Amino acid sequence: MAKKVKFLQGNEAxxxxxxxxxxxxxxxxxxxxxxxxxxxxxxxxxxxxxxxxQMEDEIAGIAAAIGASLTGAKAMxxxxxxxxxxxxxxxxxxxxxxxxxVIVNVQRGGPSTGxxxxxxxxxLMQAMWGTHGDHPVICLTPDSVRETFDLTIRAFNLAEKxxxxxxxxxxxxxxxxxxxxxxxxxxxxxxYNRIKPEPGSDYKAYKVVDGDIVPKMADFGSGFRYHxxxxxxxxTGFPSNSTKNAGILMDRLMAKITDNLDDIITFEExxxxxxxxxxxxxxxxxxxxxxAVKKLRAEGxxxxxxxPITVWPFPEAALYKLSEQVKDIIVAELNxxxxxxxxxRVVKNNAPVRFCGKANGxxxxxxxxxxxxxxxx
Amino acid sequence: MNHPLVEGFFRMDKFPHIWCPGCxxxxxxxxxxxxxxxxxxxxxxxxxxxxxxxxxxxxxYMDFNTLHTTHGRALAFATxxxxxxxxxxxxxxxxxxxxxxxxxxxxxxAARRNIGITTICFNNNIYGMTGGQYSxxxxxxxxxxxxxxGNIDKPFDITQLAxxxxxxxxxxxxxxxxxxxxxxxxxxxxxxxxxxxEAISICPTYYGRKNKKGSVVDMMTFLKDSFIDVxxxxxxxxxxxxxxxxxxxxxxxxxxxxxxxxxxxxxSQKK
Amino acid sequence: MSKQLELRLSGSGGxxxxxxxxxxxxxxxxxxxxxxxxxxxxxxxxxxxxxxxVIISEDSIDFPKVTLPNMTLALTQIxxxxxxxxxxxxxxxxxxxxxxxxxxxxxxxxxRVPIIKTxxxxxxxxxxANIVALGLIVGLTGIVTEGSLEAAIMARIPKGTEDLNxxxxxxxxxxxxxxxK
Numbered sequence: 001m002a003k004k005v006k007f008l009q010g011n012e013a014x015x016x017x018x019x020x021x022x023x024x025x026x027x028x029x030x031x032x033x034x035x036x037x038x039x040x041x042x043x044x045x046x047x048x049x050x051x052x053x054q055m056e057d058e059i060a061g062i063a064a065a066i067g068a069s070l071t072g073a074k075a076m077x078x079x080x081x082x083x084x085x086x087x088x089x090x091x092x093x094x095x096x097x098x099x100x101x102v103i104v105n106v107q108r109g110g111p112s113t114g115x116x117x118x119x120x121x122x123x124l125m126q127a128m129w130g131t132h133g134d135h136p137v138i139c140l141t142p143d144s145v146r147e148t149f150d151l152t153i154r155a156f157n158l159a160e161k162x163x164x165x166x167x168x169x170x171x172x173x174x175x176x177x178x179x180x181x182x183x184x185x186x187x188x189x190x191x192y193n194r195i196k197p198e199p200g201s202d203y204k205a206y207k208v209v210d211g212d213i214v215p216k217m218a219d220f221g222s223g224f225r226y227h228x229x230x231x232x233x234x235x236t237g238f239p240s241n242s243t244k245n246a247g248i249l250m251d252r253l254m255a256k257i258t259d260n261l262d263d264i265i266t267f268e269e270x271x272x273x274x275x276x277x278x279x280x281x282x283x284x285x286x287x288x289x290x291x292a293v294k295k296l297r298a299e300g301x302x303x304x305x306x307x308p309i310t311v312w313p314f315p316e317a318a319l320y321k322l323s324e325q326v327k328d329i330i331v332a333e334l335n336x337x338x339x340x341x342x343x344x345r346v347v348k349n350n351a352p353v354r355f356c357g358k359a360n361g362x363x364x365x366x367x368x369x370x371x372x373x374x375x376x377x
Numbered sequence: 378m379n380h381p382l383v384e385g386f387f388r389m390d391k392f393p394h395i396w397c398p399g400c401x402x403x404x405x406x407x408x409x410x411x412x413x414x415x416x417x418x419x420x421x422x423x424x425x426x427x428x429x430x431x432x433x434x435x436x437x438y439m440d441f442n443t444l445h446t447t448h449g450r451a452l453a454f455a456t457x458x459x460x461x462x463x464x465x466x467x468x469x470x471x472x473x474x475x476x477x478x479x480x481x482x483x484x485x486x487a488a489r490r491n492i493g494i495t496t497i498c499f500n501n502n503i504y505g506m507t508g509g510q511y512s513x514x515x516x517x518x519x520x521x522x523x524x525x526x527g528n529i530d531k532p533f534d535i536t537q538l539a540x541x542x543x544x545x546x547x548x549x550x551x552x553x554x555x556x557x558x559x560x561x562x563x564x565x566x567x568x569x570x571x572x573x574x575e576a577i578s579i580c581p582t583y584y585g586r587k588n589k590k591g592s593v594v595d596m597m598t599f600l601k602d603s604f605i606d607v608x609x610x611x612x613x614x615x616x617x618x619x620x621x622x623x624x625x626x627x628x629x630x631x632x633x634x635x636x637x638x639x640x641x642x643x644x645s646q647k648k
Numbered sequence: 649m650s651k652q653l654e655l656r657l658s659g660s661g662g663x664x665x666x667x668x669x670x671x672x673x674x675x676x677x678x679x680x681x682x683x684x685x686x687x688x689x690x691x692x693x694x695x696x697x698x699x700x701x702v703i704i705s706e707d708s709i710d711f712p713k714v715t716l717p718n719m720t721l722a723l724t725q726i727x728x729x730x731x732x733x734x735x736x737x738x739x740x741x742x743x744x745x746x747x748x749x750x751x752x753x754x755x756x757x758x759x760r761v762p763i764i765k766t767x768x769x770x771x772x773x774x775x776x777a778n779i780v781a782l783g784l785i786v787g788l789t790g791i792v793t794e795g796s797l798e799a800a801i802m803a804r805i806p807k808g809t810e811d812l813n814x815x816x817x818x819x820x821x822x823x824x825x826x827x828x829k
Contacts, residue, residue, distance in 0.1 A: 005677065117688075173712065176686065176687070177712045178673060178685040179684050179685075180677050284712075287710050290710040290711075291711040294710065365713070365715060366710075366711050
């Protein structure tokens with residue numbers, strides 16, 4: 001099979017993945033360090049008959065993408081911390097109205113304007129809890145250029161399959177570094193498209209039928225004149241003040257995720273089979289951890305790496321199992337311990353959870369991680 | 378027996394609507410339906426988008442592809458709908474607060490792009506859904522629950538705002554001047570590019586009561602007596618225009634429409 | 649783990665060092681090696697000194713950032729002052745002849761070479777100093793094959809500048825030869 005070997009930035013690979021996934025619409029607002037995603041989308045989309053628009057602000061960037069998705073387009077928007085904050089209300093809107101959309105957040109140093117050109121991982125909790133109200137969330141985190149490509153495709157597939165916004169949470173490390181990537185042939189890539197109602201069929205816009213996971217989704221303009229609202233609604237899609245209906249809807253939205261954890265969750269384990277110690281790291285920082293594991297193993301220390309690829313929903317079961325085996329766990333991330341909280345929650349008292357991180361815009365080096373590892377363990 | 382317009386263009390099972398007795402919004406909503414009927418648009422190809430507020434509930438009653446979005450963002454969502462599928466006739470319904478306060482940025486940029494969206498502003502000079510707070514179109518010195526001592530803000534003229542931002546069609550009308558409203562909304566929908574009709578509505582419940590505007594009939598009479606068509610006004614002596622507001626068509630010009638221009642880019646780049 | 653090479657190319661924005669870094673990495677890929685390129689962004693890249701970093705390895709590369717370079721290049725004094733002091737003891741430092749180096753600098757090889765002057769006088773365009781530098785680096789270190797380097801250059805440069813860049817590359821190789829004599 002002919003493979004195209006390219007040398008790309010993570011941000012560029014994101015666009016390549018999006019196009020292979022079937023993206024036909026991009027709307028966004030310029031923000032460092034995600035801008036290459038907008039620039040390349042602007043160049044490539046019209047060539048395939050797709051649409052790109054630079055909107056007037058971050059809020060409009062996600063709003064237009066959701067609007068486009070309703071017409072049947074696969075739509076994406078990309079941003080970084082400050083813009084991610086601004087998009088939160090409409091992430092909740094897409095979750096409640098079940099409109100597929102992919103939101104890329106190339107994390108930089110925060111809070112506020114922070115360090116625009118430097119990496120950070122401080123948006124992990126915001127990706128889960130950023131919008132108001134409980135809501136389903138899928139959030140994926142790549143640690144390489146190739147995985148950025150793969151997970152962008154997966155983000156579109158999951159968005160279409162579960163009719164929910166999917167967040168691709170990358171960082172300045174993977175977003176800006178250039179790395180070798182073999183672009184697979186389109187025939188090798190699995191693409192999922194939303195299920196649409198049969199033309200002329202009896203259609204309730206928010207009723208799950210035929211054993212489907214989610215309601216079928218009609219394109220606006222395809223003959224099903226239905227209503228979409230961010231108010232709690234019943235199966236018809238129209239607003240309903242009934243608390244019974246609201247409960248049914250919320251339960252169904254949350255169950256889309258909790259009933260399908262095996263399909264949604266992916267993670268990587270390195271050298272965990274005989275590990276006495278476990279490093280937990282994700283995204284760009286996982287590269288640091290991989291280098292550290294190799295060096296520590298070379299010294300004869302039995303250490304392994306657990307890398308959540310799906311960070312939300314969190315890969316609880318796999319981590320819990322590992323926590324029964326290891327003596328100690330250290331979480332490495334570029335913040336003040338956001339994933340550490342989650343790891344503590346999951347492993348309970350099976351193993352102490354240590355922390356190695358910083359939020360000053362620098363990457364964590366393998367040497368720093370090894371030093372911390374030796375200090376605390 | 379319902380009127381054929383109601384049967385043909387509204388979702389009968391969603392009535393009664395939520396608007397207060399005497400509210401002007403229903404008049405404007407009906408005018409939109411009449412314009413769509415007159416033009417003969419395919420209902421399946423009409424998309425009505427709204428934000429949040431009293432007027433933004435209108436799409437729920439209207440039998441088209443309808444999208445009730447977040448506060449202020451109707452035009453941003455509508456821009457995505459229109460650009461992704463330019464075949465759709467996209468109409469935005471927005472209140473004065475929704476369109477010119479929280480959504481003001483989207484209004485000026487949609488107008489600037491000249492994207493083929495028709496915006497109908499239901500302007501009742503107040504935030505009704507939240508209980509009568511002053512809005513960007515509440516006249517100076519008038520009251521709202523958040524302006525108990527009188528509003529010191531200067532109000533927006535939303536029509537002029539849209540024109541300033543580059544709208545190629547902009548008109549103003551009132552809930553009293555229904556035949557004119559029908560014609561202006563029809564012309565706005567037929568217009569290629571961004572078009573806006575600011576329809577002055579009445580809110581007897583909050584704006585009227587807070588500011589002692591009298592009965593619904595009094596408020597309607599005020600609209601009748603206070604607005605004169607811009608074309609008529611041109612010929613009137615200054616003393617006859619004193620204290621009056623202008624309505625009618627303020628701008629109507631042809632400029633390239635956004636989605637058509639984008640399609641030209643596609644045509645030039647597509648391999 | 650086989651030895652991995654870490655390179656830091658620095659100069660002022662507009663000297664094409666980020667392009668040079670990408671070309672070097674792409675040449676390494678053509679040699680069936682792995683490579684990662686990173687660069688400085690933002691205000692740092694616009695004024696003052698900009699840098700591109702390249703890691704080349706036979707194996708997979710985990711940590712993507714350069715920690716202690718085996719080779720550094722600097723084309724301006726500001727870039728040199730900022731980036732040149734981090735160098736491994738067995739490393740190679742290459743700077744333009746216009747640059748003054750600290751006497752305390754320790755490296756296996758230290759070269760001050762007329763890179764910019766060569767680009768101006770012998771190629772005729774200062775803008776190809778980055779390509780002269782690539783020829784020099786590869787001529788001195790052999791980190792990528794000459795065939796891969798030329799192919800990588802040709803794939804990245806604007807159409808119509810092939811001869812100019814080939815000449816620049818040639819002049820870089822010649823500079824390397826004079827230094828090795």
